[in-house]
Amino acid sequence: MNRRKLIIVVTSFLMVLSMSACAKPVSNVDVPEVVSIDPQYINTVLDTLISEEFTGRLPGTDGNKKAEEFLQSEMETIGLSAPEFASSYLHGFDLLVPLKQKVTEFELVDVDGAVVQKFDFGDDFTEYIARDFAMGIGEFQGAYTIVDDPFVVGKVDEMTEDDIWVFSRNATASSSYDAFFKSVLNSDRKPKVIIYESDQLNNDHFILSPYTGLMQHNDNENGVLIYRVSPGAFQMIKDADQKFLKVSTAADVKTVEVSNVVGMIDGKSDHGYVISAHFDHLGDNLDxxxxxxxxxxASGVSAMMALAEAMVRDGEQELDYYFIAFNGEEEGLHGSTAFVRDNFLDVDKFKIINMDMLGSNTPIEFEISATHPQSTELSQWIFENAKEYGINAITSNIGASDHFPFEQAGFAAVTLIEFDKRFYHTPYDTKDASIDLEHLADLTQFVFELLQ
Ligand SMILES: [Zn+2]
Structure with missing residues (x-):
């Protein structure tokens, strides 16, 4: 699930809930033998993806490459074919990504530079590097000024000589952060470091996001170092006797070549479904x-692979199925965007069912999410069948996952998601904390039966 696109709720289009004439519940009556999803296989794929060796699967790292290779080999093992456009199951594309070189440092110091308080990455602060106006790399030490009143550009001249400006929530409340940063950075007198108080924490940890849609490069001439601090850390900074801070970020912002992993079942017809799930995530925090x-x-990918395995076991299929493990989703839906751009599939022949965050161990709604009118029929069909199956389903219009680029290109496309925010984009999203395997297997079985 990609945080940036979630915040920009993409369209105000209202899902028309009860108008689809084609929606027809799956009937069990004339299906004598239903193949069962293998829950053990779900578990195996899940465990591999979240293993230490894969280190959080950040694009541009060894862990991501290993995940690619694992899925490539699994697709071959379970008997998926490699499509013509991805002869070794890999569809490569380029991605600009910030690769951190060390954990970011953020310290209160005294006038001589001695450390007064060392703050914890994640709990107390995070860096903010993935934007066109932010520096990806650098360090700075100096005095700071607290800005507590709502900030307006006209006030810039009144600022002190200090090069570090620390903004309270009150100071930034009146505008969006983008507008706020731009107003600061377009002024004649701009700081070297911007720090702002933020309460975007889950389970007391900052929600991490590598969104790179607007990122350019490391050595951005006009960029400044930007950090978010928790309300607790802000208070300590505000109350400090000697107001000096020392910050240091080391990230290598570079273009890397990564791949989506694609396998298929060539059915009798020339149309069918894309079943997808992103396998990348946020990597190692180096702390x-x-x-x-x-x-x-990992949940959605293991569901997708188990679905593929069951379909191969089920024998010849009527329809074509593409199974795509997307890469670069967390940075801004890059894998699905590259796939759509390369124009492999006919918009009239394929529908997309994307799976992102499924099998949560807390009671939560099963969302069928889409943003464009052409997806309504698909969404409604899944919704009615899910209800019939006994799933607590709702429809929603979030564009924050890999269905969205397909919708923009005219495909009917949905994401199935249980948007459990408890540990979302923090190191606490582990199997023990987040996942109910039985529930995940049940949802996978539902999608399998839906497609039969
Ligand atoms: Zn995510």
């Missing part, structure tokens, strides 16, 4: 914690 992304989205 001893790793973002394992069990729910987001």
């Amino acid at each position: 001893g914690t790793v973002n394992y992304g069990a729910l987001d989205n």
